Every structure is written in C-alpha cells, then in structure tokens.
C-alpha cells in the first residue's frame with residue numbers, strides 16, 4: 450500500500466457568498482463546512498496525514514475549528530496563498546517526503562464520499578494522476594459583453610471536481626514547473642497535463658457540489674440538490 454496524504458486548500462476568502470466569514474467556516478447543519486470536509490480524510494484508513502491551507506490570518510481559527518478531528522491522525526494547518534494553486538503548493542511543502550500519493554480536495558466540497566476518494570486512489574495506482582468529473586449537462590457558450598461568441602460542442606466536455614490524486618513526485622514536479630513558467634491553473638490536474646502526463650478520469654458525483662454562492666449554501670443547508 451502506498452503512503453497517502455491529503456491536501457485541502459481552504460485559503461479562499463469566499464467573497465462570492467457575500468459574507469465576511471470565508472465560506473469554509475460557515476455552518477452546515479451545525480458543523481463548519483471545513484470540518485465536514487476534512488472529516489472524510491482524517492477518518493479514511495488509507496490516509497496517514499492531512500494538511501489544510503487556511504487563509505492567512507485565519508490559521509489559528511482553522512486549527513481551533515479542526516481541533517476535535519486531530520486526535521487520531523496527523524492534521525496540520527498552514528497559511529494558504531493568493532491563489533488556490535499557491536495554497537496547494539504551500540500545503541504540499543508540509544507533506545512528508547516519504548508520502549507517495551497526494552490527494553487534493555477543495556475545502557468547500559463537504560459532500561465528498563468514501564466511494565469517490567477510493568475511486569481516485571484506485572485509479573492513481575495505475576496512471577499516477579486521477580481526477581473525478583461529470584459530463585456537462587448544459588449547453589455551453591462563450592459570451593463576451595452580453596453577446597454569444599460561440600457555442601461549444603459539449604460532447605466530450607466534462608465538469609471537473611475534486612478529489613484529485615497524484616503520485617507525490619509528479620504533483621511536486623507539475624507545481625514547480627508551473628511556478629517557474631508563471632502559469633496559474635484552476636485545478637492541479639491542469640499542471641500535470643502541462644507535463645504531458647496522462648490524467649485518468651473517474652466518474653464524479655452529482656452530490657459532490659462546490660459551495661461557491663449563497664444559493665449553493667442555501668441548497669446545501671436544506672439538503673436540496675441541484
């Protein structure tokens with residue numbers, strides 16, 4: 450069995466939900482979203498350590514919120530960066546060099562399941578990089594200044610989620626190269642793709658939503674699904 454650690458970027462300021470409190474600290478059925486998310490990883494039997502990247506200035510708050518989870522598993526909180534990518538990079542620096550696989554998961558996706566984590570961990574054993582995603586249901590257009598520029602062919606387009614799992618050396622190499630090249634990606638797989646390395650896709654879940662807007666939060670609180 451490979452040694453596995455989880456990295457949870459939670460360094461966003463959450464301005465899109467329109468509150469001063471970053472969304473990862475907002476409560477979902479009485480539990481901070483961050484805690485609900487991290488719990489899936491600290492209780493996973495194959496994951497030996499979890500590193501969370503919190504917003505600069507909220508590191509102590511994150512430690513306090515996550516305190517009750519830290520009892521049985523190595524759980525560290527570091528200061529995140531300006532971008533998600535920078536937050537993942539910083540958290541990765543706190544992962545032991547002996548860890549062979551790193552699974553990255555957004556703090557604002559609390560409905561991740563054991564099944565999804567297992568699916569990406571299984572797929573990463575084969576190819577070294579695995580993500581979960583779902584085929585896009587809507588028609589997708591490129592729009593500029595309220596005018597349609599183009600309609601994209603949606604067959605073959607997938608909406609990408611986390612968790613994403615990578616051989617640790619591959620993820621480190623991908624991030625280091627992106628930093629050298631001044632590239633900022635919206636997910637980690639994109640940086641691995643830049644190396645020319647294949648990325649395996651496993652089926653994500655409709656429930657594994659990202660809480661980005663007030664409407665997402667309301668839906669999550671009422672148990673409603675998209």
Ligand code: C5P
Nearest residue numbers: 458459460461530531532533536556557
């Ligand atoms: O909204 P976005 O896609 O950037 O957020 C995805 C995840 O990345 C969230 O969990 C958010 O807290 C995290 N993030 C981060 N550091 C940033 C921006 C976002 O860790 N600077």
